[in-house]
Each structure stands twice: as structure tokens, then as C-alpha cells.
Amino acid sequence: MKAAVVSFPGSNRERDIMMALERASGVKPSLLWHGDAEIPDTDLIVVPGGFSYGDYLRCGAMAAHSPVMKALKEKAARGTPVLGVCNGFQILVEAGLLPGALMRNASLKFVCRQVHLRVEDSQSLFTNAYEKGQVIRVPVAHAEGNYTADEDTLKKLEDRGLVAFRYVAPDGSLSPEANPNGSIRAIAGIFNDSKTVLGLMPHPEDATDPHAGGMDGFGMFKSLVNALH
Amino acid sequence: MIRNTKITAEVVKEHGLTEDEYALLLKIMDREPTLAELGIFSVMWSEHCSYKSSRVWLKTFPTSGPKVLQGPGENAGAVDIGDGLAAVFKIESHNHPSFIEPYQGAATGVGGILRDVFTMGARPIANLNALRFGDPKHPKTKHLVSGVVAGIGGYGNCVGVPTVAGETNFHPSYNGNILVNAMTVGLARADRIFKAAARGPGNRVLYVGAKTGRDGIHGATMASAEFTEESEAKRPTVQVGDPFTEKLLLEACLELMAEDAIVAIQDMGAAGLTSSSVEMAARGGLGIDLDLDRVPVRETGMTAYEIMLSESQERMLLIVKPGAEKVAERIFAKWELDCADIGEVTTTGHLVVSKNGKVEIDIPVAPLVDQSPLYRRPHVPSPKRPEIKAANTKVVDPIEALKKLMGCPDLASKRWIWDQYDHLVGNDTIQTPGGDAAVVRVRDTRKALAMVVDCTPRYCLADPKTGGAQAVVETWRNLTAVGAEPIAITDNLNFGNPERPEIMGQIVGCIEGMGEACRALDYPVISGNVSLYNETNGQAILPTPVVGGVGLLDEYTQTVGIGLREPGRALVLIGETKGWLGASLYLREIAGWEEGAPPPIDLKRERKTGDLVRSLIRTGKVAACHDLSDGGLLVAIAEMALAGGTGAMLAAPPKGIPAHAWWFGEDQARYVVGTSNAEAVLAAAKAAGVPARIVGETAAGSLTLAGGGAISLGELRAIHEGWLPKYMS
Numbered sequence: 025m026k027a028a029v030v031s032f033p034g035s036n037r038e039r040d041i042m043m044a045l046e047r048a049s050g051v052k053p054s055l056l057w058h059g060d061a062e063i064p065d066t067d068l069i070v071v072p073g074g075f076s077y078g079d080y081l082r083c084g085a086m087a088a089h090s091p092v093m094k095a096l097k098e099k100a101a102r103g104t105p106v107l108g109v110c111n112g113f114q115i116l117v118e119a120g121l122l123p124g125a126l127m128r129n130a131s132l133k134f135v136c137r138q139v140h141l142r143v144e145d146s147q148s149l150f151t152n153a154y155e156k157g158q159v160i161r162v163p164v165a166h167a168e169g170n171y172t173a174d175e176d177t178l179k180k181l182e183d184r185g186l187v188a189f190r191y192v193a194p195d196g197s198l199s200p201e202a203n204p205n206g207s208i209r210a211i212a213g214i215f216n217d218s219k220t221v222l223g224l225m226p227h228p229e230d231a232t233d234p235h236a237g238g239m240d241g242f243g244m245f246k247s248l249v250n251a252l253h
Numbered sequence: 254m255i256r257n258t259k260i261t262a263e264v265v266k267e268h269g270l271t272e273d274e275y276a277l278l279l280k281i282m283d284r285e286p287t288l289a290e291l292g293i294f295s296v297m298w299s300e301h302c303s304y305k306s307s308r309v310w311l312k313t314f315p316t317s318g319p320k321v322l323q324g325p326g327e328n329a330g331a332v333d334i335g336d337g338l339a340a341v342f343k344i345e346s347h348n349h350p351s352f353i354e355p356y357q358g359a360a361t362g363v364g365g366i367l368r369d370v371f372t373m374g375a376r377p378i379a380n381l382n383a384l385r386f387g388d389p390k391h392p393k394t395k396h397l398v399s400g401v402v403a404g405i406g407g408y409g410n411c412v413g414v415p416t417v418a419g420e421t422n423f424h425p426s427y428n429g430n431i432l433v434n435a436m437t438v439g440l441a442r443a444d445r446i447f448k449a450a451a452r453g454p455g456n457r458v459l460y461v462g463a464k465t466g467r468d469g470i471h472g473a474t475m476a477s478a479e480f481t482e483e484s485e486a487k488r489p490t491v492q493v494g495d496p497f498t499e500k501l502l503l504e505a506c507l508e509l510m511a512e513d514a515i516v517a518i519q520d521m522g523a524a525g526l527t528s529s530s531v532e533m534a535a536r537g538g539l540g541i542d543l544d545l546d547r548v549p550v551r552e553t554g555m556t557a558y559e560i561m562l563s564e565s566q567e568r569m570l571l572i573v574k575p576g577a578e579k580v581a582e583r584i585f586a587k588w589e590l591d592c593a594d595i596g597e598v599t600t601t602g603h604l605v606v607s608k609n610g611k612v613e614i615d616i617p618v619a620p621l622v623d624q625s626p627l628y629r630r631p632h633v634p635s636p637k638r639p640e641i642k643a644a645n646t647k648v649v650d651p652i653e654a655l656k657k658l659m660g661c662p663d664l665a666s667k668r669w670i671w672d673q674y675d676h677l678v679g680n681d682t683i684q685t686p687g688g689d690a691a692v693v694r695v696r697d698t699r700k701a702l703a704m705v706v707d708c709t710p711r712y713c714l715a716d717p718k719t720g721g722a723q724a725v726v727e728t729w730r731n732l733t734a735v736g737a738e739p740i741a742i743t744d745n746l747n748f749g750n751p752e753r754p755e756i757m758g759q760i761v762g763c764i765e766g767m768g769e770a771c772r773a774l775d776y777p778v779i780s781g782n783v784s785l786y787n788e789t790n791g792q793a794i795l796p797t798p799v800v801g802g803v804g805l806l807d808e809y810t811q812t813v814g815i816g817l818r819e820p821g822r823a824l825v826l827i828g829e830t831k832g833w834l835g836a837s838l839y840l841r842e843i844a845g846w847e848e849g850a851p852p853p854i855d856l857k858r859e860r861k862t863g864d865l866v867r868s869l870i871r872t873g874k875v876a877a878c879h880d881l882s883d884g885g886l887l888v889a890i891a892e893m894a895l896a897g898g899t900g901a902m903l904a905a906p907p908k909g910i911p912a913h914a915w916w917f918g919e920d921q922a923r924y925v926v927g928t929s930n931a932e933a934v935l936a937a938a939k940a941a942g943v944p945a946r947i948v949g950e951t952a953a954g955s956l957t958l959a960g961g962g963a964i965s966l967g968e969l970r971a972i973h974e975g976w977l978p979k980y981m982s
Binding site: 036039040043074075078165167229230 | 496588677809
């Protein structure tokens, strides 16, 4: 699997996700810069976490209009899989590749902690190594991860099985304490209609090492390798 | 020379110079200075920049050793960690600004220390912080906690450096002067450490990073005076941080450092362009010419005085070989940062600064730096306190005392704080906040660095020498408890007004104790910072010499944490327990008594005990380890139980020691380990001549004292985790 990681001034988890991709695929991903107007042929495009352009405006709003995102949108439209994590999720939402919005956390504070996610769909490119309903432990680290969308969008996401992950208690049940940011319906990650684009707030890449955060996030990268070789 | 302001006695006083100091200035200049020149002397001779009250004592620290690559005097210190790599680290205070404007004060404190480390050519891999706030009941405390924590997080999180460890205490002595000490640890190639000595006349002086504004003018002078009611009017002297620009500056500088272009580099920290240019020139024994018309500014009409003294953040001064400007310009353009050629290195030995084609500043650099005032201020030792016998202290039920201690502000969980810090970015954090020390992996090797900050101010007040030694020893012990070999320290000396002999006595005592401990443990001081005048209306803070320690693990998988994870393991107490309650947390929180001599430090015993514990960890004989500090044995075991989710059944205290002294005494040089191989642990202790005894066994669900009550982990957790979120809500 050949992956390309897009980085912006202010990206800061690109190294984390490049390590995770390499651990799963054995292939070093390439790194793209925000001004790149073209994206070479690749099996997967990743938008990593960080604070693109400082995120002084709405998170991801500036990055969504960068040259590389124009190229990314074209690739995505032609079916190249795209993964957006944390700031990457925010950027994909701002770029219109995923519906809804990410608001300030309900606590109004940055939150970095381990959370539990329930895998809502195990048939996708991104989640085929997991079981449906499996609970995984991965960290979050963000100030604006409070997902929201209008009722019609939520209904569509639920009806078509486009909710990828939800924040849950360790036993898989929904509870307000298990939701770190106040996201509606405890939504942690969503797919686009064709399930070729996934955006999520948590950091599976920081759970791909038995000595640093455990291995629960590795399944996502393994899934991608399974699907994209 | 432009002279439009008459230098009157009043103007001199406003610049914080004494009459004698001004007389010395006149002697050096051999004429009346311009206002801009006076401003430069004022900041360079401020306590903050010149260490004039502490320098004679700082010289007594041991600063060398086989692993030391760079001791004090540069932007940060560096030690060799093998594999051709160096750990670069330093701690610095941002106390005064954080009290006036907590968010920006704390944020720019983090920004400043990050720059000190990446200036050396190191990529920062971790941040730590040591915070001291006033009485939780004081009306300002909550607002300050909230702002400082948000500021530290806001900056570090954005730059993408994990904040992995710290400590937070509360005491009324900090009501008017909080302490915000920030530490950064970075990694560099040992043969590529960048320094700040100007070399090569004709070399170019480049200004890179953010533009210069009017913020922070005279921050260093503010940090060198006591607070009064009017201090809050000084808010404009607090700088504003921009972590995004810092991140770009970090990447751009490291990229440029990979090229063969930089001769010297210095961060524009306190006193901005002034201290960076003066210090670089002084270290190289050369002069520097600057043309201020070429400095990127973000406001119009700035005077030479303002440009030279601005403390605008995220700026660096570089000296590059002629021709290398082009390389720098290309890299900084990529990162969309300013890069301006503002002058050159000269042989004149003078700092010559011109604006609008006219020379406004012409100061001989060597005397400005070398003849800066140096004071051996009068000092009186702190009065000796009596030992307090356990038999004369209040006795309460141990479970009740434990509940009170685990929920008191100093011991309550600080999760509310570290939840706001990204402590995972980089994916190398092996031990996260909440343990004895953080452990961060050295990428592409099997190694890891352990790091911690510590100080017990109530011991320092009770006996400065013992307290100073204890601060060093506690970091050493915490690094040991995660299996690391302690290498070196950085220190942040926070005290009151040194012009008061009793405060100076605290400074001298603490430094003496720290130096002694460093020598005994082969644990040199490689960098540091001094923050004096932490007083408001004559009320000084507790003496707070914060120590930041760094240690090395050759194999990161060997580290152990504090958590007890399985029932049926033995708990072994290593070290000698007499039941010392003087100056203890038990005495303060339970008896309401801040009295007595602190527990004595025996450095030989510390070393012997720590070496034993480290070897037990490294040979896989223990599954969990925790050093004993605030609150003593029972608090340590309670913390271990909560961290791993497994309780314990504890044996009754041995005969001859009152129960409360056994459970809560703060005797030093002690650890508790959890092990499935107690025989091997006891045998190794016996062979090393270190006392050790089994004090209990891990058991699911609760903490039970033989014949003395029990508490469920659920209740204990609610108490321990509950205080801070409730207080802040």
C-alpha cells in the first residue's frame, strides 16, 4: 500500500501516522506539502492531526482552501481513499468531503485522554480488521471535536450506516461520561456516502505500539493494507 | 548621537539602576548615555539577565562530568546519551508575567524554553512544568490555575511537543506571586550542537521569525522587582505568544541547521534583540553592527529604544557566513517567515546600532557584560527548627487521615490539568503523567529518557540546606523509580527579595544543599534559571528551588510504572523507616501545624538504596515501583493501588513505631515495590545492606489495614480524583 500524507504549516502528528502506516504496510509513506498542486498516484491519502495554519480561524477552514486540498478533492472524487484524523477530519469537513461540523468541546477545554470507541461497521476499507461492535481503546487530543449535524444529515448517516465509530464506556455502552467532547449521538468518526473517505477525531495512530498506547488502533492500518495491499 | 531625553536621576531610577550602578555605567561609557543605551544597561544589569545576586553562589554547583557536553552559560545544557545523540534541556520561569496575565504569561514561558532548546539544534521531545499557586480559597487562585493551564496547553499542544510531567502545589505564600516554571527536553546529534558565540568578522547577522512590536518592553526589568498593588497596571509588559509561528520557526531553524550555514544562533528571549546581540558578541569577544531600519516591525514609528527592548516572541538572531543568507532566505521563505540581514560581526568590540542612518547606540560589549554588578549580599541562616517527636503529634484513624490527605490540594489527582495537555503527540510517551517520572522514547533506538520536576518548599523553608538537597534527591529517586540512570539536572531557583538577609540565607542554604547532593550523586547541574523578588508587599514565597532531572534507560521496555495491576503480589518497603513527621504533609493537613525540622537526607544511603532499586527494576524483579515522598507509605501505596486498579492488604506497623508515624512519616531514601518474587528482592536488599521488609500483599477491590479499617478503591478514587475538578467547576 502506497500512502501519501499531506502536511500543512502547523501539522504535528504527521510523523505519528507515517510510523503507523509504515508499521502496517512496510512501505514508507510519501509526504506532501500544502502548496503542492498535484498529488502523485497513490493508494491512500492521509490528512494528519495538528493545527494547520495555527487554526486561528475555524479549525481546518484555511487548510480546506489550500492548493493540495484542491488536488485531494479531485482524487477523492475519482475514488482514491482518504483518511482524515483530528485536524484532518476538521479539514475534510471544511472542504465539504464529509458532512456536519466540529465545534468547540462541550467542556470548552482541550482534552487529551484515552477513550473507548465502538466499531459501528466492519465492512469498510478502514475497519475490516475489526469486528462490528468491537470496543477499542485509543486516545483523543483536541479542543474542537464536538461533532454536530442537522437532523436530516444525522438520519442519513444512521440509515446508511455511515457512522464509523462512537465514544462508549469500556463495556460498549453509551454514557455521557464516555463522550469526551459532547459530540451528538457520541459520533467519533464518519464515512462519506461511498465509504471511501473516513474522518475521525481520535488518534488510532497513537495506539499502534505495545509500549506506547497499546495496539488497538493498529486494526485501522491493517484494514487499509488488507483492502489496498 | 541622538539625545532627546535628558538622563535625570529619576529616569535612571525608573530603569531600576542604583546610583552606584549608574556611576559604573558612566565610567564604562565615559559619557552620558542615550536613553536607548540606558535601556540596554538597565536590562542587561537586571537581576533576571545578570544573576547579580546569585552568580557568586551558582558558581559553587558541580557542572561537569563525563557525560556533560554543555554546562551552564549557553541557551541550554546538553548531555551525551550515546548513539551519537545528546539530550538538551533547561528549565525557566515565567512567574511575574503569569501572575499578571496567566494565559499569555504561561504560554510565552513555554515558547521561550522551547526556543532555548531548539536554538541548540535539538528537536524538543517533551515539555514539563512546575506550578505553584496560592491558597485555593484565595479569590484569584482559580482564575490563575485556569489561565496558566490553558496557556501551557494552548502553546505546547499547538507546537506539537508533548507535555509529559509536572507538579502543582498550593500554599498561601504564593497568593501574590505564583510560580510557573517550564522545562523542555530535546534531542540533538552530539556533534551538531549549536552555540551562541559570534565568530568571524564580516559574517552576517540575520533576524528571523516574527516581526517586532511594542510588546514586552522591559519584561526583564519587571521580573526583577517586587510586586505592589500597581503591578497589574504592567499588563502591557507581558508578551503575547503565537505557537503557530513558533512551530514554523522550529522547523525552519532545524532545516537550516542541517545545512552548513549557521555560525551562531541565539533566541531573542528576555530583553530581546539587546540580550541576543550583546551575549553573542560577548561570547565571541567581538562587536556587532546593527541597522534597525532593516528589522521587520509590525508597528510604525518604533524608536531604537523600543526595537532593542521589545520582547516580541518567536524571534531568533543568527550569525551566518557571507553568502549563506541566500540559503536562510530560501528556507525561511518556505516557512513563510521573515528573514532579514540586519548587520554584521565586527572587530570593534562595540555594539553599534543605527537607525535612520544615525548611530543611536555605541556600547563597549565586554565591560557591559563582564563588569555587570555582582553582589555578595548579606545573608543570615534560617533558624534551626526542633525535631518533632511522633508521640507529641495528633493521632487520627489512619484511614480517615488517608482520605484527608488523598483529597488535599497538594496530593489530589492533577488529571484535570494534564488532560488539557497533549501528552501523547509523537507517539513516544512510554510513561504518561501521574507516575514518578515521565518516560519518552528516543526514536530509532532502544533508549528512552526519563524526566521529572520536583521541589518540597515546606522542607526548604524549615531548613534550606536539607530542602535544597531533598529537591535534587527526589528527582534522582523518581528517575530511579522508573528504572532510569539519572544523568544531570537543570534548576529553577525561585525566591523572594535577595536584598533581605533572611531570604538571601534561604538562597545560600538551598544552593549549598543542592550542590552537595549533586556532588554525592554524580548528578551535575547543566543549565538553570533564577527568579528572585517573588514578593508582594513584603510577603515572600516559600523558598522554591525547583529541580528538573533527566535520566536514561538503555532499554525502554525495562521501565516500570507505579500501578499495582494484579492481586497476590508482595509489597516490599525498601529503605529505613523511623517515622519522621516534622514538616510533613500529615502534620500540616491533619494537625494544622507547619512546624518542625524536615526529614534528614543521608546521601550515601540514598545512592545505595536507589542503585539497588534500579538494578531490581532492570533485572525484571519488580512489576511496580513508587518512591515515598509527600504523605509517606500509606499515600504511596494508595497511589499505586489507584494507578493500577488493584488494592492491597497491609500488615500492621512494626513494634516501636507509632502507627501514624509508620503510615505517614516522610523518612527519605525509601521506595515501595510490587513483586511476585519477594524472596529475590529481600535477598538483593540484604546483599546491598539496605533494609527491606514485606509490608503487605496486593488484593482486589480495596485497601485494608490489618486491624485498622479499610477503604474501597472506588471511594478512594472519588476522593482523589474529585477535588480539582470540583474546585475548578
